[in-house]
Structures are given as C-alpha cells and as structure tokens.
Amino acid sequence: MPTPDRTSLDxxxxxxxxxxxxxxxxxxxVAERVGVQAPSxxxxxxxxxxxxxxxxxxxxxxxxxxxxxxxAVASAFRAFAHQRPAAFxxxxxxxxxxxxxxxxxxxxxxxxxxxxxxxxQNELVAARTFTAWANGFIxxxxxxxxxxxxxxxxxxxYGLDRLVAAISAS
Amino acid sequence: MPTPDRTSLDxxxxxxxxxxxxxxxxxxxVAERVGVQAPSxxxxxxxxxxxxxxxxxxxxxxxxxxxxxxxAVASAFRAFAHQRPAAFxxxxxxxxxxxxxxxxxxxxxxxxxxxxxxxxQNELVAARTFTAWANGFIxxxxxxxxxxxxxxxxxxxYGLDRLVAAISAS
DNA sequence: ACCTGAACACCGTTCAAGT
DNA sequence: ACCTGAACACCGTTCAAGT
Numbered sequence: 001m002p003t004p005d006r007t008s009l010d011x012x013x014x015x016x017x018x019x020x021x022x023x024x025x026x027x028x029x030v031a032e033r034v035g036v037q038a039p040s041x042x043x044x045x046x047x048x049x050x051x052x053x054x055x056x057x058x059x060x061x062x063x064x065x066x067x068x069x070x071x072a073v074a075s076a077f078r079a080f081a082h083q084r085p086a087a088f089x090x091x092x093x094x095x096x097x098x099x100x101x102x103x104x105x106x107x108x109x110x111x112x113x114x115x116x117x118x119x120x121q122n123e124l125v126a127a128r129t130f131t132a133w134a135n136g137f138i139x140x141x142x143x144x145x146x147x148x149x150x151x152x153x154x155x156x157x158y159g160l161d162r163l164v165a166a167i168s169a170s
Numbered sequence: 171m172p173t174p175d176r177t178s179l180d181x182x183x184x185x186x187x188x189x190x191x192x193x194x195x196x197x198x199x200v201a202e203r204v205g206v207q208a209p210s211x212x213x214x215x216x217x218x219x220x221x222x223x224x225x226x227x228x229x230x231x232x233x234x235x236x237x238x239x240x241x242a243v244a245s246a247f248r249a250f251a252h253q254r255p256a257a258f259x260x261x262x263x264x265x266x267x268x269x270x271x272x273x274x275x276x277x278x279x280x281x282x283x284x285x286x287x288x289x290x291q292n293e294l295v296a297a298r299t300f301t302a303w304a305n306g307f308i309x310x311x312x313x314x315x316x317x318x319x320x321x322x323x324x325x326x327x328y329g330l331d332r333l334v335a336a337i338s339a340s
Numbered sequence: 341a342c343c344t345g346a347a348c349a350c351c352g353t354t355c356a357a358g359t
Numbered sequence: 360a361c362c363t364g365a366a367c368a369c370c371g372t373t374c375a376a377g378t
Contacts, residue, residue, distance in 0.1 A: 002360045003359060027352060039353075040362055048352065093263020093309050128310075129303070129329040136306025137298075139263050159299040166336035172341045173378060197371060209372075210343055218371065344377075351370075358363075 007034040009044045013054050020055055020086045027051075052090070057102040059087040064105035070113040074134055074160055081138045089142065092135050107131075119169040126167040133163050177204040179214045183224050190225055190256045197221075222260070227272040229257045234275035240283040244304055244330055251308045259312065262305050277301075289339040296337040303333050 015033035019025045027048055031038040045051045066076045081088035090096055091106075111127045118126035137159060141152055185203035189195045197218055201208040215221045236246045251258035260266055261276075281297045288296035307329060311322055 003362055005361070026350085028350085036361095037363055038351090039355085039364085042353070043361060089263055089265060093259055093313070095259060095313070097314065125325050125328045128307070128325045129332060132306035132310055132329060133299070133303040134306065135309060136302035136304065139305060139309065140298075140302055143263070143265070144267070155295050155298045158295045159302060162299060162336035166332040173343055175342070196369085198369085206342095207344055208370090209345085209374085212372070213342060342378090344375105346374090346376105348373080349371090352368090354367080355365090356363105357365105359361090 006040075007036050007044075012041060012044055012051070013058055016051050016055050017058060017087065020090065021084055023086065025052070025055075052096055053098060055087070056091050056094070056096045056098040059084070059091050060098055060102040060106035063091075064102075064108055066109040068109075068113070070117060070130065070164060071160070073109050073113045074130075077134055078138055078156070081142065085142050088138065092139055114167065117164065117168045122167075122169070129167060130163055133159060176210075177206050177214075182211060182214055182221070183228055186221050186225050187228060187257065190260065191254055193256065195222070195225075222266055223268060225257070226261050226264070226266045226268040229254070229261050230268055230272040230276035233261075234272075234278055236279040238279075238283070240287060240300065240334060241330070243279050243283045244300075247304055248308055248326070251312065255312050258308065262309055284337065287334060287338045292337075292339070299337060300333055303329060 011034050012030060015030050016025055019029050019033065027038045027041055030051070031041055041051075045054075063077070063080065066073055066080075068076070091098060107127070110131050111123060114127035114130050115123035137156060181204050182200060185200050186195055189199050189203065197208045197211055200221070201211055211221075215224075233247070233250065236243055236250075238246070261268060277297070280301050281293060284297035284300050285293035307326060
C-alpha cells in the first residue's frame with residue numbers, strides 16, 4: 001500500500017539551496033523544511049554529497065542565464081555572488097565537481113561576451129582570463145581576504161577596464 | 171603534581187596542516203598524530219575553528235616568503251597551490267578569516283612585484299588585479315572547474331602576459 | 341598543569357517495520 | 360512505494376577525576 005509522496009526532489013534541492021546560505025545545510029534541517037524525517041531524504045538523494053552537487057548544478061544553471069556584453073555579464077556575476085555568497089563559493093572554490101553539462105551551460109554568457117571582444121580564435125582563452133579575474137576578485141572580496149585598504153568598487157572598475165583592454169583584439 | 175607536556179602547539183598545527191591535505195582534519199586525527207587524546211588538544215587550542223585559522227595563518231606566512239618579479243611570484247604561487255591544494259583553497263575561498271597580520275605578510279611579494287610594473291601610485295590596484303586573476307585561475311584549475319577544453323598552461327601564459335601588459339605603466 | 345575516560349549533543353546513514 | 364523510529368559510527372566539546 002503506497003503512501004502518498006510528502007515531498008519531491010525539487011523541493012529538497014530548493015530547501016538545500018536556502019539552507020546553504022544560512023550555513024546550516026544538514027540533512028536534518030533539509031528534512032524539517034520539506035516536512036519529512038531525515039531518513040526519508042535517502043529515497044530521492046543518494047547522499048548529502050550528491051545533494052550538494054545538485055545545489056552546485058542548479059547554481060551554475062542560473063549563472064548560464066545571464067545575458068549581455070562583458071560589462072553586463074561582469075556586474076550580473078558579481079551581484080549574484082553578493083546575493084548568494086555561499087552558493088558562489090560552492091561553485092567557485094568549493095572542491096565540488098559539478099556536472100559537465102552544468103559547467104558548460106554556465107560558461108556560455110562569458111564565452112559569448114569574451115568572443116565579441118577578442119575575436120573567435122581567442123574566445124576561449126580570453127573567456128578564461130576574464131573568468132579567472134572576476135572569480136578571483138569576488139572571492140577575495142567575499143573573504144574580505146587580501147584585505148588591502150582602499151575602495152573595492154574602484155579596484156573592480158580598474159581591473160575590469162584593464163582586462164577588457166588587454167583582451168580586446170588589437 | 172604537573173604531568174610533563176606530551177605535545178606542543180607547533181606540533182598540533184603541523185599535524186593539522188598535513189591532515190588538511192589528506193582531507194581528514196578532525197580533532198581525533200590530530201590528537202592521534204601528536205600522541206595524545208582528543209580532549210587534551212583543548213589545553214592549547216580553543217576550538218577546531220581556531221586551529222583551522224592557525225593553519226590558514228601559517229599558510230599565508232609561507233606565501234609571504236616568496237621573492238622575485240611578477241613572473242617568479244606567479245609561478246611560485248601556482249606551484250604552491252599545486253603542492254598544497256587544500257591549504258590554497260582554505261586561504262583563498264574557504265570562508266576562513268585569517269589574522270590581519272598574516273594577510274598583510276602574504277601580500278608583500280605581490281605588492282612589490284606589481285609596484286615595479288605599475289608604478290608606486292598604481293601599486294595597490296595593480297596588485298589586486300593580478301592577485302585576483304592568479305587566485306581565480308588556480309582555483310578554476312584545481313576545481314577542474316569551468317572545464318573548457320584546451321591546454322591549461324597556454325591559458326596561464328596568455329593570461330599572465332596580458333595581465334602584465336595591462337598593468338604596466340604606459 | 342597537563343592528561344584521561346566518560347559523557348553529551350549532533351550529524352550522516354542504514355534498516356526493519358509500518359502503511 | 361514511501362515513510363518512520365531506532366540504531367550505529369563518527370565528530371566536536373565538556374568535565375570530573377587522576378597524576
């Protein structure tokens with residue numbers, strides 16, 4: 001005699017994403033949010049690690065929706081990181097290997113914007129350089145790490161302008 | 171009647187640094203390495219979090235010893251990250267706030283190298299741009315994240331050359 | 341003063357038993 | 360087929376009792 005479903009994978013991942021930002025991504029907390037006991041989660045998720053990977057994939061999918069030129073992409077990227085710092089850290093530095101598909105999807109906006117600047121043959125390498133700088137800058141900023149004094153927004157603008165100049169096709 | 175010391179803070183931090191790279195930085199594992207029971211660690215360390223912060227500080231102190239021009243600093247930095255990926259992630263993305271003193275010490279090599287390129291008045295902002303790019307590049311590399319196909323070393327060299335050109339005083 | 345064993349709260353996970 | 364309570368191993372931390 002089947003019992004009716006009391007939750008779903010989507011609901012579980014959504015709860016996990018919220019709890020990640022609250023610094024409390026435990027199976028117990030997820031279970032409580034979706035109205036179920038912790039062991040029941042294992043009907044839909046193989047392990048906590050798999051759930052974390054799903055959160056990373058969902059985050060990357062969202063980043064893949066960004067549109068615009070390199071300035072638009074850069075500021076949307078940074079805004080996202082400020083709104084969801086834990087998710088940003090997860091996909092960025094967090095030692096979590098997201099699915100290849102999610103990684104490719106997330107790369108599209110930057111590839112397009114970088115290709116427009118650097119030309120098709122330098123698209124990939126330009127996108128990498130830009131992504132590395134943006135990710136690194138934001139990571140430092142979120143960490144308040146390498147906390148050299150001075151206005152952060154100016155440093156962002158300086159770096160962005162220099163990067164654009166350096167990457168643009170002669 | 172005092173018992174003789176069976177370990178020391180230095181030994182504990184050293185053990186923690188090794189275990190961090192092994193992905194097993196638990197109080198139990200540290201205690202076992204230094205030949206003591208886990209509760210005894212709390213005589214020298216307030217909490218596991220404090221121990222992790224000490225590991226971060228020790229890592230930053232080591233990075234502060236790097237010398238040379240921007241190419242030397244960049245490759246020493248990258249080599250360190252490859253040898254001690256977990257420590258790099260910790261100081262880079264890991265949501266751990268290292269002590270201000272350790273952060274300043276770690277920044278010196280890059281400030282010097284960037285200042286030589288960009289001139290004194292742009293030293294700070296140039297160092298930030300360079301550090302952001304290098305940190306971001308290495309983080310992506312360690313993650314095998316943003317895993318766009320192509321030779322990684324070429325992308326590193328391309329980015330480094332472009333960065334140097336972009337930062338150099340006209 | 342440092343060390344230990346016992347204990348506590350918490351966490352991820354398994355599993356038999358319910359419906 | 361999904362859900363639950365009970366249980367297990369593990370982890371960080373506290374504390375009274377030993378020397």
